[in-house]
Amino acid sequence: MAKIQSVRGTHDLVGETAAAHNYVVAAARDCAHRYGFEDIDPPIFEFTPVFARTMGEGSDVVRKEMYSFTDNGGEDISLRPEFTAGICRAFISGGMQQNLPLKFFAHGPAFRYERPQKGRQRQFHQIDAEILGVEGPGADIEIITLGAEILHDLGILQACVLDLNTLGDPESRLVYRDALVTYFSDHKDKLSEDSVDRLGRNPLRILDSKDDGDRKIVADAPLMAEFLNPASADFFAAVCEGLDTLGIAYNLNQRLVRGLDYYTHTAFEFVTDALGAQGAVIAGGRYDGLIKMLGGPPTPGIGWAGGIERLGMLAAHAPVPVRPIAFVPMGDAAERLALKLCHGLRRDGFTVDMAFRGNLSRRLKRANKQHARAALILGDDEIAKGVVTLRDLDDGGQQDVALDDIAVHLRKLLA
RNA sequence: GCGGGUGUAGCUCAGUCGGUUAGAGCGCUAGAUUGUGGAUCUAGAGGUCGGGGGUUCAAUUCCCCUCACUCGCCCCA
Numbered sequence: 304m305a306k307i308q309s310v311r312g313t314h315d316l317v318g319e320t321a322a323a324h325n326y327v328v329a330a331a332r333d334c335a336h337r338y339g340f341e342d343i344d345p346p347i348f349e350f351t352p353v354f355a356r357t358m359g360e361g362s363d364v365v366r367k368e369m370y371s372f373t374d375n376g377g378e379d380i381s382l383r384p385e386f387t388a389g390i391c392r393a394f395i396s397g398g399m400q401q402n403l404p405l406k407f408f409a410h411g412p413a414f415r416y417e418r419p420q421k422g423r424q425r426q427f428h429q430i431d432a433e434i435l436g437v438e439g440p441g442a443d444i445e446i447i448t449l450g451a452e453i454l455h456d457l458g459i460l461q462a463c464v465l466d467l468n469t470l471g472d473p474e475s476r477l478v479y480r481d482a483l484v485t486y487f488s489d490h491k492d493k494l495s496e497d498s499v500d501r502l503g504r505n506p507l508r509i510l511d512s513k514d515d516g517d518r519k520i521v522a523d524a525p526l527m528a529e530f531l532n533p534a535s536a537d538f539f540a541a542v543c544e545g546l547d548t549l550g551i552a553y554n555l556n557q558r559l560v561r562g563l564d565y566y567t568h569t570a571f572e573f574v575t576d577a578l579g580a581q582g583a584v585i586a587g588g589r590y591d592g593l594i595k596m597l598g599g600p601p602t603p604g605i606g607w608a609g610g611i612e613r614l615g616m617l618a619a620h621a622p623v624p625v626r627p628i629a630f631v632p633m634g635d636a637a638e639r640l641a642l643k644l645c646h647g648l649r650r651d652g653f654t655v656d657m658a659f660r661g662n663l664s665r666r667l668k669r670a671n672k673q674h675a676r677a678a679l680i681l682g683d684d685e686i687a688k689g690v691v692t693l694r695d696l697d698d699g700g701q702q703d704v705a706l707d708d709i710a711v712h713l714r715k716l717l718a
Numbered sequence: 719g720c721g722g723g724u725g726u727a728g729c730u731c732a733g734u735c736g737g738u739u740a741g742a743g744c745g746c747u748a749g750a751u752u753g754u755g756g757a758u759c760u761a762g763a764g765g766u767c768g769g770g771g772g773u774u775c776a777a778u779u780c781c782c783c784u785c786a787c788u789c790g791c792c793c794c795a
Contacts (some may be wrong), residue, residue, distance in 0.1 A: 311786070360743035363793050413795080418719080420788065429795055497792065513791080542724075572795095583795060610795030632752060675755090682753060695783080696755065712777085 312417070312425025312633075322624070323615035324428065327411050330456045331430040335408035338449050340432060341405040343403045345389040347414075351379040355389040357565055357593050362505075382414040386431035386598070387565075387590065387606055388569040392457070394435055395599035403436030403602065410611070422581035422613045423690040433606035435594070440538055442605050443569045443589060444545035450573055450585045450607055451551050457618040463584060465552065467543070468559035469506075470570055471527060471535040472591065479530035480506055490520045507560040513688075526557050535568065542569055561586075569605065578613055585609035628713060629670030629696075630657040633682035641681055644691070644706070651710050670696060677716055679709065 309315065316324050332342070355365050370382040383389050386409050386593035399405060409431045417423060433447055434442040447465070454460040470476050483506045491499060494513040502509065510521055514677055531539070553571075561570050578584075587607025595604040628648070632641035640658060648655045656673060658666045665682070669705070670678050680692040692711055694701040704712050 308786075368793080399726075417793075418791095419786095420790080423793095427795065431795095441792065514745090580790065581794075608795055612793060629755095630756090663753050664751075664755075669755085671755040678755080680754075684753080692754090694754075699755085701754085 310425070312419035314426075315426060320615070323618065326583065327611050327614045327618060328430065328523070331410065333454045334410060334453045334456050335432055335449060336404070338445065338452075340406040340408040340449070342413065343390060343393065344408065345386070345393045345410050347382075347412060348380050348382050349389050349392060351381040352682060353392050353597070354381055354384060357597055358385070358389065359565070364415060368417055370414045370416060384415045385413055385420055386429060387593070387604075389513075390431070390433050390606075391435075391594050391599070391604065392595055394602070395597060400436075400600050405433075406440070406681075407433045407435070407437045408430075410432075420580070422578045422610065422616065424612065428611035429650050430609045430611060431605060431606065435604045436602055439593075440541040440545060440569075440602045443542045444521070444549070444605075446587070446605050447542075447546065447569075447571055448549055448551060450571075450609070453609070454573060454585070454614075458470060458615060459575075459584075459617040462617055463575045464554055465548075466556040466559045466572045466574055467553040467577050468556050469527065469531065469535065469542075469568055470537040470566055470588070471531045472538075472561070472567055475527075475530055475532050475535045476567065479525070481511070482525045482530060484616050485508065486524050487520070493520060496645040510558045510560055516658055538568055550620060555660055563587050565590040565596065567591045571607070572606060573609075575617060577617060580608075581609070583619065584613045584641065606607070609718060623652045625655040626674050626676040626717075627656045629666065629673065629678040630655055631666045631670070631678050631680045632657070633662060633663055633680070636683065636686060637681040638687065644679075644681070644709070646715070648710065653710070653713055664678075667694075667696075677713065 314320070332634040351369070351371050354369065358365050360366070364384050369384055372380055374380050390407055390409065394400070394405070412426050412428050412430065414426055414703050416425060419425060430453075432446060434446055447467075451460060451465065454463055471479065484502065486504050487494060487498070487506060487509055491502065494502070494509070495512065495517050496598060498509045498512050498514065499518050501512075509658060510524065511519065512518065528536075543553075543555075558573060559570055566588040568589040568591070572583045572586040576582060577582055585607050586609075587605070589603070589605040591603040593604060594600070630641050630648075631647050632653045646656050656670075656675070658669050661669065667678060675696055677696055678694040680694060680701075685691050688703065688707055690703040691709060692701050693704045693709070693716075695716065
């Protein structure tokens with residue numbers, strides 16, 4: 304550590320980045336609340352098995368991307384690489400099965416030890432939505448709709464495409480998986496090195512390989528749709544029908560698979576081509592077996608996670624900040640009086656900034672830079688007259704205003 | 719973990735076929751205006767040329783390593 308610097312893949316949220324971040328979170332939370340989701344904020348670390356068991360020991364995230372450590376009590380702890388496992392753990396340890404169904408919204412940092420690039424960091428931030436305890440396709444429809452509505456509210460829905468697929472129930476998925484293994488084993492000599500590896504660990508993954516040679520083989524591979532049992536096919540049809548009813552456009556993508564073991568039935572991704580290799584902005588699916596796998600009561604679930612940094616980059620328009628009022632006292636007596644006046648104005652709901660240093664010229668420059676709507680100037684002259692000088696920073700006009708009338712005048716100015 | 723590109727002032731970038739004091743724009747500070755911002759003018763501050771090592775009389779420039787960023791692979795939000 305030659306220089307003092309942030310850890311690789313971590314960034315300070317400040318200025319425009321912080322504004323974009325908060326904007327995404329606020330828009331998503333508002334939307335989720337309108338859909339009846341309640342907030343949950345689980346710890347950012349859990350016992351390692353919570354993640355390892357649910358995401359699958361064979362998944363890349365668990366194999367090499369987790370920030371794990373032994374704490375001073377000898378416990379095996381991991382920083383969360385995603386939200387779902389922690390929320391399901393909270394559901395189990397909180398005995399929440401009494402209150403099903405539950406709909407949760409969460410947001411915050413997550414951690415993965417990865418090579419950083421655009422839209423991919425080691426500490427990144429997600430918004431997350433989960434519906435627990437709903438077996439039917441209604442939950443799938445609502446959770447996908449919520450994602451679409453958040454993108455709509457952020458003004459970026461048109462920049463995204465919704466890819467949709469089903470992995471079927473565990474029975475269908477297993478049969479399909481066997482069929483894929485058989486098929487790809489026959490073509491093993493022509494598969495890429497990566498895909499030969501996938502064949503053992505996660506054969507479904509071969510379907511979305513970017514390797515040209517793989518793609519040729521994948522083109523003739525058996526399709527999930529052919530292996531769905533009637534129940535799984537009906538379920539997926541109902542999901543599609545619901546989305547059709549709401550006019551939510553989607554693209555059926557039989558190559559869409561999920562990396563994590565716990566997914567069943569519906570899988571979806573809102574993707575964009577505006578962020579380079581990191582296309583997914585909101586992605587998720589159904590995970591009916593997860594809670595039981597964790598040791599809880601068998602409870603179906605479905606959810607998604609969205610990358611706040613990625614969403615923020617797409618929603619480029621910076622939210623317009625409130626224009627403050629700049630208070631400019633000149634001299635000790637004025638500063639003492641300003642302290643009280645500012646306090647009162649802030650209680651009245653005004654956004655007031657008082658610079659702590661600089662002469663009048665300096666402070667007005669600062670006010671201008673903050674796009675302040677007006678400046679309140681208070682010096683010995685004003686104190687003698689019992690007024691402040693209210694300067695309109697848009698047109699340069701100014702007037703004396705009695706101390707008791709400041710709020711009235713400001714309200715008129717801001718209206 | 720693997721491959722390519724980049725790293726010069728707070729920011730965006732010139733530049734040096736290896737040579738003496740490394741530049742611009744914007745921003746910052748001060749003054750013109752001892753109590754009036756935006757525009758203009760003037761002056762000023764700010765750089766171990768990412769870090770370490772090597773070659774050389776001499777390295778910001780060439781070579782190696784390293785760190786960070788970036789693009790792609792893997793994987794994923």
